[in-house]
Amino acid sequence: MKAACRRVTLTLVLGAIALPASALIEYSDTQRDTIIELIDQLEERHYAKLRYDDTLSSQHLDAYISSLDGSKMFFTAADIADFERYRSVMDEQLPEGNLDAGFTIFNRFQERLQARLETVLESLPETIAAMDFTADEYYELNTDDRQWAKDNAELDERWRKHLKNQVLSLRLADKPAEEIPETLSRRYSNQLKRVAQYNSQDVFQIYANALTELYDPHTNYFSPRRSENFNINMSLSLEGIGAVLQAEDEYTKVVRLVPKGPADKQGELQPSDRIVAVGQGDDGEMVDVIGWRLDEVVELVRGPKGSTVRLEVIPAKSKATDERKRFAIVRNEVKLEEQSAQKEILEIPNGEQTLKVGVIDIPAFYIDFEAMRRGDKDYKSTTRDVKRLLTELQDENIDGLVIDLRNNGGGSLQEANELTGLFIEYGPTVQIRHSSRRVWRDGKRLKGDYYQGPLVVLINRLSASASEIFAGAIQDYERGIIVGDRSFGKGTVQTLTPLTEGQLKITESKFYRISGDSTQHRGVVPDIEFPTMFDTEEIGESALEHALNWDQINSVRHRRYDDLSTVLPHVTELFEERSLSNPDFIYLQDRIALAAETRKLEKLPLNEKARLALRDSQKDRALEIENKRRKAKGEEPLASLEEDEEDVEAEGDGADLASEEEEDDEPDVLLSEAGNVLVDALVLKQQRFALNAGEKE
Numbered sequence: 001m002k003a004a005c006r007r008v009t010l011t012l013v014l015g016a017i018a019l020p021a022s023a024l025i026e027y028s029d030t031q032r033d034t035i036i037e038l039i040d041q042l043e044e045r046h047y048a049k050l051r052y053d054d055t056l057s058s059q060h061l062d063a064y065i066s067s068l069d070g071s072k073m074f075f076t077a078a079d080i081a082d083f084e085r086y087r088s089v090m091d092e093q094l095p096e097g098n099l100d101a102g103f104t105i106f107n108r109f110q111e112r113l114q115a116r117l118e119t120v121l122e123s124l125p126e127t128i129a130a131m132d133f134t135a136d137e138y139y140e141l142n143t144d145d146r147q148w149a150k151d152n153a154e155l156d157e158r159w160r161k162h163l164k165n166q167v168l169s170l171r172l173a174d175k176p177a178e179e180i181p182e183t184l185s186r187r188y189s190n191q192l193k194r195v196a197q198y199n200s201q202d203v204f205q206i207y208a209n210a211l212t213e214l215y216d217p218h219t220n221y222f223s224p225r226r227s228e229n230f231n232i233n234m235s236l237s238l239e240g241i242g243a244v245l246q247a248e249d250e251y252t253k254v255v256r257l258v259p260k261g262p263a264d265k266q267g268e269l270q271p272s273d274r275i276v277a278v279g280q281g282d283d284g285e286m287v288d289v290i291g292w293r294l295d296e297v298v299e300l301v302r303g304p305k306g307s308t309v310r311l312e313v314i315p316a317k318s319k320a321t322d323e324r325k326r327f328a329i330v331r332n333e334v335k336l337e338e339q340s341a342q343k344e345i346l347e348i349p350n351g352e353q354t355l356k357v358g359v360i361d362i363p364a365f366y367i368d369f370e371a372m373r374r375g376d377k378d379y380k381s382t383t384r385d386v387k388r389l390l391t392e393l394q395d396e397n398i399d400g401l402v403i404d405l406r407n408n409g410g411g412s413l414q415e416a417n418e419l420t421g422l423f424i425e426y427g428p429t430v431q432i433r434h435s436s437r438r439v440w441r442d443g444k445r446l447k448g449d450y451y452q453g454p455l456v457v458l459i460n461r462l463s464a465s466a467s468e469i470f471a472g473a474i475q476d477y478e479r480g481i482i483v484g485d486r487s488f489g490k491g492t493v494q495t496l497t498p499l500t501e502g503q504l505k506i507t508e509s510k511f512y513r514i515s516g517d518s519t520q521h522r523g524v525v526p527d528i529e530f531p532t533m534f535d536t537e538e539i540g541e542s543a544l545e546h547a548l549n550w551d552q553i554n555s556v557r558h559r560r561y562d563d564l565s566t567v568l569p570h571v572t573e574l575f576e577e578r579s580l581s582n583p584d585f586i587y588l589q590d591r592i593a594l595a596a597e598t599r600k601l602e603k604l605p606l607n608e609k610a611r612l613a614l615r616d617s618q619k620d621r622a623l624e625i626e627n628k629r630r631k632a633k634g635e636e637p638l639a640s641l642e643e644d645e646e647d648v649e650a651e652g653d654g655a656d657l658a659s660e661e662e663e664d665d666e667p668d669v670l671l672s673e674a675g676n677v678l679v680d681a682l683v684l685k686q687q688r689f690a691l692n693a694g695e696k697e
């Protein structure tokens with residue numbers, strides 16, 4: 001009979017602190033069976049067709065160590081040298097169910113982590129008291145190229161600067177000096193408690209995902225606990241704020257917001273913000289969550305409908321300003337009707353004329369499968385809603401239509417195909433290639449009525465998956481003009497498969513456009529690119545490690561509804577001319593330039609005066625940009641950015657919601673510009689038609 005657990009017998013020592021053998025985390029026979037299954041599934045079913053060989057074993061070791069100590073704050077060069085013995089053997093061990101390497105390395109890490117936190121806590125008040133904020137020294141922001149510390153003394157110095165940066169950040173965030181030691185003590189005490197709570201499922205999940213994510217970032221192993229959370233999310237029964245979160249170093253980072261969810265509607269939480277504290281209700285204690293496990297932060301943020309959660313975040317844009325924002329969000333379910341498509345009409349002046357441009361905003365590709373299955377004739381879906389709205393807009397005599405897919409993260413593939421069918425007579429919409437290399441096509445199979453008027457599709461970096469299929473099809477058919485920012489680039493399909501313990505989410509297929517181009521990695525490139533605040537190094541498929549590459553397959557013969565190459569150069573020229581004199585566009589481009597400057601910072605001063613000067617220079621530049629726009633629009637300048645924030649708060653939430661690039665009280669300049677592009681294309685075609693008709697006469 002097999003023993004219930006396999007013991008990793010190495011006893012590890014750091015200084016005077018040792019974890020007894022009984023405290024070492026061990027793996028079970030169930031996990032032995034699970035890793036054998038997992039590797040078999042990856043090699044046989046994953047789209048990339050990678051074998052777990054010596055090369056992948058080497059990459060697995062590096063990825064695993066990085067997932068444990070990416071900032072190189074715990075392991076020394078001697079530890080890393082010791083781990084080298086596993087570099088080319090893990091591909092032989094894991095298929096046999098041997099998890100010694102992963103658990104031995106983790107136990108070493110756990111010991112180093114525990115010892116370091118205990119050392120920090122023992123001397124924290126004295127360490128803070130001894131800090132000299134007049135010294136000219138710096139804190140590294142980018143640790144990717146950092147070498148492993150040669151000894152504990154070098155690690156001590158890294159930790160000294162790390163703590164000093166944390167203290168300085170709290171000081172500049174107006175935390176009272178007497179509360180700073182208590183705040184950090186509580187933070188590290190909580191982390192120390194969590195060190196002791198690691199179990200074999202945690203270790204197995206980290207070790208397994210260090211391998212699965214080498215295949216691609218969407219292939220993941222879910223432990224039984226994480227499987228339960230994933231299933232809750234997939235069933236749409238989760239009550240919370242409507243945000244997708246991920247762990248990044250010691251922070252919890254916002255990946256994206258669920259369209260029309262509580263956080264999206266509240267408007268203050270943004271992608272790439274980092275959550276540093278969470279409070280319950282209107283006055284519950286703000287719990288510092290720096291260093292917490294992701295699932296524990298999610299549990300704090302999640303809660304019953306109608307309850308309030310307060311978040312403190314470091315905004316994505318505030319890399320160098322130590323800024324903190326605190327706001328409340330009322331938890332709720334994301335309701336299908338709130339994600340429904342909505343319409344409006346833009347009035348676009350054109351000489352003496354004013355043209356009416358219909359807009360249909362589609363937050364997600366949704367369908368009420370349950371209502372459809374039970375035979376409800378009025379079940380809700382994206383296509384049904386858009387068809388109804390389009391009819392209403394045509395009854396109002398619109399001159400053209402803009403489909404707004406910004407921030408639309410996708411949803412039902414069926415709906416992406418059905419929606420495309422409203423704008424083409426018939427034909428394929430998407431090609432799907434399986435890991436077996438079999439290709440099948442989907443789309444509008446029968447000829448039918450469709451909207452034939454002028455069409456523009458507006459996308460941004462958060463338009464993903466089904467959004468990219470729709471936009472790509474419209475572009476390939478030359479049925480409309482695509483404007484905005486390059487889309488996300490999520491062109492893969494995942495399936496869930498159960499394992500002995502937990503589940504594997506595995507990438508089995510890829511999406512391809514009818515042109516043969518993949519939507520993966522590259523996304524949909526707009527015909528006319530608008531400026532964007534989104535950082536492509538932080539957001540999008542290309543920002544993810546080990547993302548599958550863009551490639552091509554054979555194209556599908558398809559009709560082209562227009563020859564857009566004849567109008568796009570002139571339309572682009574008109575757009576660029578407007579951009580040069582549009583105060584809102586100039587303002588947006590100035591903010592993009594400022595954000596790019598901020599992102600270039602590789603280190604922060606630990607001298608308080610220098611840090612304040614850096615923060616003030618950033619604020620001064622932001623104020624200068626704002627007042628430049630105000631002057632161009634004939635508005636009164638601001639004395640400070642705080643004055644603008646006070647004005648927004650006084651106005652309440654009655655202002656129109658703008659896109660992510662504008663403040664809440666500003667017009668949606670990108671949507672207006674999409675309308676202008678449509679009008680330009682329409683007028684240009686009318687002029688050419690009139691000219692051709694005149695020549696024939």
